[in-house]
Amino acid sequence: MAWMPSAKGDRMRPDTSNPLIFRQGSLSAMNIPNILTLARIAFIPLLVVLFYLPFSWSMPVAAGLFGLASITDWLDGYLARRWNQSTPFGAFLDPVADKLMVVVALALLIERYDTLVLTLPALVIIGREIVISALREWMAEMGKRGMVAVSWIGKLKTTLQMVSLLILLALPPTHEFALLGVVVLYTAAILTLWSMIQYLKAAWPHLSRSM
Template sequence: MNIPNVLTVIRIALIPCIVVVYYLPYGWSLYGAAGIFAMAAATDWLDGYLARKLNQSTAFGAFLDPVADKLMVSVALVMLVESYADPFLTVPAVIIIGREIVISALREWMAELGKRASVAVSIIGKLKTMLQMLAIFLLLGTVPGSTGAYVGEVTLYAAAVLTLWSMWMYLRAAWPDLVKDL
């Protein structure tokens, strides 16, 4: 177990903490949940940086890191959809969660074909993740209907647009293999 992998495990362990703190009946709970989410999001950047810098990339880390990200984002989006109870927020949340399911399945299938590299993470995917994390941080830390929540919703829509764009790029790259047996 190396430092990057420990950070990834910590990120997963912080997910229930975000949920518990978010629902606490205190005035500071939204800020606390947003703060914990920000710490967890920072470990995403830090574990990748350290894995490359210290040459500590592992198969376990390559598997667990994207799982941790998807869990963290999906759990937070589900909580926010429940709290906001607003179709305006639900639409990008469904797009983001749905894309993660489709691309995870596509990557698994492409790996079985030995073509995992054709659906590797792109710069658009990294930008999408950054916008998702920022949007979720803003939405967790603000009250629905506030200016901060509005900025968070707009940012989430920007992330959803990048989500669709990156999904299109991945599907386009895999399309010849997807339709080969039709």
């Protein structure tokens, strides 16, 4: 970046006369981890298109895209920590991208299966994400966001959730292994409720004082 003498002549300040130079600072949030997170959001409309294509290969490819998005979910966090590139923008965007991808996948599967057997755990997972997102924002306003940090239960729930969605997206409902995906999804839904209860118990003393 170019520098210019200040009015006092004894200090230097950034040269803001060149907009191309001055705007470089605003792009600092666009590091590789955040680009991966944005790519995960960009995958969503492609996932929807692949899901509805009337070809035999479209479902496995849609599942593969979802799997790739799941890998970027792990990779962006790993790179942000490894390269010390964590940013407030990334901290905000990463969970948003995760929830969008999962909710869209669940909505697609609800339509495909059209049965309470799959709709019930899907609604449990979606409802939990809404509750915990609101809880984290509320706790952040009180400076207690760490009280609802991700636990090992939440990580296990996320892993099972991704595995179940990968199976269910790849296979038609009539496939014999599709039942395995449903069972894993129910397990993820149970852990979803358990983790939500744990988060609410940890946050309740602070929430009750703010009422």
